[in-house]
Amino acid sequence: MEIYRCISCDKIVKSTVNHMLxxxxxxxxxxxxxxxxxKTKALPGTVHSLKDMTNHEKTKFMLSGMQTKYIRExxxxxxxxxxxxxxxxxxxVQLLS
Numbered sequence: 001m002e003i004y005r006c007i008s009c010d011k012i013v014k015s016t017v018n019h020m021l022x023x024x025x026x027x028x029x030x031x032x033x034x035x036x037x038x039k040t041k042a043l044p045g046t047v048h049s050l051k052d053m054t055n056h057e058k059t060k061f062m063l064s065g066m067q068t069k070y071i072r073e074x075x076x077x078x079x080x081x082x083x084x085x086x087x088x089x090x091x092x093v094q095l096l097s
Contacts, residue, residue: 042080
């Protein structure tokens with residue numbers, strides 16, 4: 001894993017998705033806004049599960065498709081998680097441009 005100076009928060013960090021999604025202070029505002037949207041759009045059970053997870057567990061859960069096979073009834077949660085990830089990622093990309 002590469003260690004670098006994050007252009008978003010100006011800290012020396014490991015280059016991880018976890019840092020971008022949940023730890024980077026430079027993305028905190030957009031992450032918080034995206035998290036509020038996720039909370040309103042995802043199923044209550046998904047939101048409750050995320051509250052009890054560490055940042056590393058959240059990253060794994062989100063990127064794995066909620067650690068389960070596709071379940072049509074969870075589609076609203078899949079879409080809310082996807083929106084959260086894309087919003088934070090796009091904010092990071094904007095900083096690189």
